[in-house]
Amino acid sequence: MLTDECPFIIDATLKGGSFRKKTVIPTQRMNKKKWYRGKWRVNAEVASLVIEAVHAVTKRGIEIREEGKDYEFFSYHPAAFWAEEKAALEAQVALILSLFPEAKVDCQWEEFFEENWQENWRKYFRPRRISSKLIVLPAWEKYKPEKGEIALFIEPATAFGTGTHETTRLCLKAMEIFFPLEHPQSLLDVGTGTGILAIYGAKLGIKEIVAVDIDPLAIEAAQKNCQLNKVKNIKLIKGSITKGIGSFDWVVANLETKIILPIAELLTSCACKTLILSGILTKEIEEVKAKIRRCCREVFSEGEWACLVF
Numbered sequence: 001m002l003t004d005e006c007p008f009i010i011d012a013t014l015k016g017g018s019f020r021k022k023t024v025i026p027t028q029r030m031n032k033k034k035w036y037r038g039k040w041r042v043n044a045e046v047a048s049l050v051i052e053a054v055h056a057v058t059k060r061g062i063e064i065r066e067e068g069k070d071y072e073f074f075s076y077h078p079a080a081f082w083a084e085e086k087a088a089l090e091a092q093v094a095l096i097l098s099l100f101p102e103a104k105v106d107c108q109w110e111e112f113f114e115e116n117w118q119e120n121w122r123k124y125f126r127p128r129r130i131s132s133k134l135i136v137l138p139a140w141e142k143y144k145p146e147k148g149e150i151a152l153f154i155e156p157a158t159a160f161g162t163g164t165h166e167t168t169r170l171c172l173k174a175m176e177i178f179f180p181l182e183h184p185q186s187l188l189d190v191g192t193g194t195g196i197l198a199i200y201g202a203k204l205g206i207k208e209i210v211a212v213d214i215d216p217l218a219i220e221a222a223q224k225n226c227q228l229n230k231v232k233n234i235k236l237i238k239g240s241i242t243k244g245i246g247s248f249d250w251v252v253a254n255l256e257t258k259i260i261l262p263i264a265e266l267l268t269s270c271a272c273k274t275l276i277l278s279g280i281l282t283k284e285i286e287e288v289k290a291k292i293r294r295c296c297r298e299v300f301s302e303g304e305w306a307c308l309v310f
């Protein structure tokens with residue numbers, strides 16, 4: 001797998017892309033790393049295939065700019081890997097086009113230096129109101145919450161979970177709606193990313209919280225975000241859900257269906273009261289319901305994404 005150091009990840013439809021350390025690439029400009037950005041325009045018919053292919057080749061985040069009849073998204077490539085990745089992507093695109101000859105797949109490449117990219121990223125991560133009670137803000141924003149309002153400050157670093165993605169927002173909303181009905185005392189957050197759901201749980205008033213993630217960089221980011229939000233009751237563990245992890249009033253997991261299904265029994269058995277699952281495409285709802293042997297109490301959805309409460 002190619003590895004690289006990248007200053008950020010924007011929540012993208014394809015989740016779980018993460019960045020790793022790499023050797024610094026010498027560039028023409030002092031101390032500024034050179035990257036290539038692929039500006040892709042593809043039609044909806046093949047969008048998920050192309051995005052999947054880009055993600056498989058780069059293992060980096062993808063910035064979705066437009067979804068609809070056509071999709072526009074950006075892929076990012078360190079200069080040192082660009083030629084190799086471009087060739088691999090061209091082969092993948094040729095394969096997709098051989099299966100879908102009518103499809104439109106266009107990619108324009110542009111060179112840029114990291115400094116500009118960082119600027120752009122800050123431009124796109126903006127405060128986001130999730131509900132009348134909850135607002136999620138970038139770590140660098142100044143904001144004084146109103147009485148009764150909760151403000152979560154997030155420094156995403158390389159982790160997923162800024163509240164800009166539907167799957168996170170749906171989970172936050174489910175937690176907000178179910179909290180006053182159940183007043184859970186404990187929470188397990190599986191795949192915590194930036195820690196956003198665990199931190200929201202703590203802000204709602206849940207006393208005992210465990211958050212796990214297989215990505216060490218996510219755990220690092222979550223740690224920083226706990227400090228940023230002055231939350232002290234979250235135990236962070238690098239790893240996944242295990243049999244011995246214990247039982248919790250609530251279990252929340254914003255993962256993909258293909259990750260949820262093999263651990264469905266474990267997720268269910270750890271949840272004493274309520275299991276909140278997100279990262280599920282609406283077309284996958286029945287498959288997930290069939291695997292969780294509990295009554296589905298609520299389905300929240302936004303676009304193609306669903307969050308199920310069992």
Ligand code: SAM
Nearest residue numbers: 015160161168191192193213214215218240254
């Ligand atoms: N909880 C955050 C949110 O709602 O925005 C982040 C969710 S992100 C979509 C999924 C996270 O799950 C990633 O940080 C990924 O590293 C982690 N992950 C993937 N598979 C996992 C597994 N089997 N166990 C624990 N964490 C996992």
